[in-house]
Amino acid sequence: MRAFGRPQGVLGRLGGAIMARMNEPLGNWVLDLLAVQPTDHVLEIGFGPGVIVRNVSRRAPQGHVAGVDPSPVMVEQARARCASAMQSGRVDLRLGSAESLPFADNRFDKALAINSVQVWQEPSRRSTREIRRVLKPGGLVALGFTSYSGQSRDGLLEHLSGIGFTAPEMKETGNGFCALARKP
Ligand SMILES: C[S@@+](CC[C@H](N)C(=O)[O-])C[C@H]1O[C@@H](n2cnc3c(N)ncnc32)[C@H](O)[C@@H]1O
Numbered sequence: 001m002r003a004f005g006r007p008q009g010v011l012g013r014l015g016g017a018i019m020a021r022m023n024e025p026l027g028n029w030v031l032d033l034l035a036v037q038p039t040d041h042v043l044e045i046g047f048g049p050g051v052i053v054r055n056v057s058r059r060a061p062q063g064h065v066a067g068v069d070p071s072p073v074m075v076e077q078a079r080a081r082c083a084s085a086m087q088s089g090r091v092d093l094r095l096g097s098a099e100s101l102p103f104a105d106n107r108f109d110k111a112l113a114i115n116s117v118q119v120w121q122e123p124s125r126r127s128t129r130e131i132r133r134v135l136k137p138g139g140l141v142a143l144g145f146t147s148y149s150g151q152s153r154d155g156l157l158e159h160l161s162g163i164g165f166t167a168p169e170m171k172e173t174g175n176g177f178c179a180l181a182r183k184p
Helices: 009-022 024-034 051-059 072-081 083-087 125-134 156-162
Strands: 041-045 064-069 091-095 108-114 135-146 166-173 176-182
Touching (some): 009 024, 024 051, 024 176, 108 125, 125 135, 125 156, 156 176
Parallel strands (some): 064 091
């Protein structure tokens, strides 16, 4: 947990550097699945070292990227990585968690979490209902996992449809998988 789950201290800094190298390919694949558009407003939950936030901001130069992560070490790393986009106001990275997202209803076109759901304190209804709340009608959610994340595919799609998402779909790639669904 101190290195990867909720990074803290020296181990957390090291964990952030490792995740920045290892998780980017899966994160970019999830961005392809979401088909991020230049004007999209995107939320990443549990952004870790901020590599995917940075990549979203490049794909959505006229849009906006927001994120929450409860680890001060990760917020610091991600803010440093996204400094220029933050200065221009296109990126907003906050200390916070999935259980209580500090954003208005119907705010985002797309929301994603990579290798994060498995470490949320309350991984079921409260957090995913929060994601549903902040997505615009028609907005997409993507929960992506590398094959070494420890997360099982079982029940993910049922969970998303159980809280009112539609068109749940499991996508597979060589090094992981992603549950996708849409807010009606
Ligand atoms: C294994 S890391 C993955 C980081 C990044 N998404 C990646 O793929 O490299 C898990 C991240 O989820 C964050 N996290 C832990 N609990 C969380 C929660 N309740 N809500 C949101 N993020 C959380 C951690 O602080 C950490 O940055």
